[in-house]
Amino acid sequence: MSGAHAELAHGAHDPGHSEPHGHDDHDGGYHFSVKGYVIGFLLAVVLTAIPFWLVMGKVLPTPGLTAAVILGFAAVQIVVHMVYFLHMNSKIEGGWSMLALIFTGALVLIMLAGSIWVMYHLNTNMMPVHDMRNMP
Numbered sequence: 001m002s003g004a005h006a007e008l009a010h011g012a013h014d015p016g017h018s019e020p021h022g023h024d025d026h027d028g029g030y031h032f033s034v035k036g037y038v039i040g041f042l043l044a045v046v047l048t049a050i051p052f053w054l055v056m057g058k059v060l061p062t063p064g065l066t067a068a069v070i071l072g073f074a075a076v077q078i079v080v081h082m083v084y085f086l087h088m089n090s091k092i093e094g095g096w097s098m099l100a101l102i103f104t105g106a107l108v109l110i111m112l113a114g115s116i117w118v119m120y121h122l123n124t125n126m127m128p129v130h131d132m133r134n135m136p
Contacts, residue, residue: 040081040085044077051069051070
């Protein structure tokens with residue numbers, strides 16, 4: 001076999017033909033770039049530095065408000081990580097990755113809400129504890 005035919009036989013890409021496995025430029029998938037990683041990294045740094053500054057500088061008046069703002073920044077940072085580093089979008093794998101993520105989120109919310117509900121009702125419905133020191 002000649003050199004050009006040997007390369008094609010071992011799976012090299014022929015620019016004149018699209019690949020049969022859907023790996024051409026029209027697959028609708030995410031194309032990785034250094035620019036995307038840098039943007040994601042800078043957003044992650046900013047979304048970490050701002051809550052750090054809020055806590056260390058005691059900028060907000062109450063701890064409850066500070067906690068709520070930090071949780072908001074955490075939620076935004078989760079989205080940044082999923083988009084820029086995990087490359088999640090509705091086009092990858094025909095939308096199945098996004099569907100799996102939504103299903104996982106729903107299960108986590110159900111488990112969390114159910115656990116809180118059970119703990120609340122156990123706390124309110126438990127028998128009162130008697131003080132054993134006053135027993136004869």
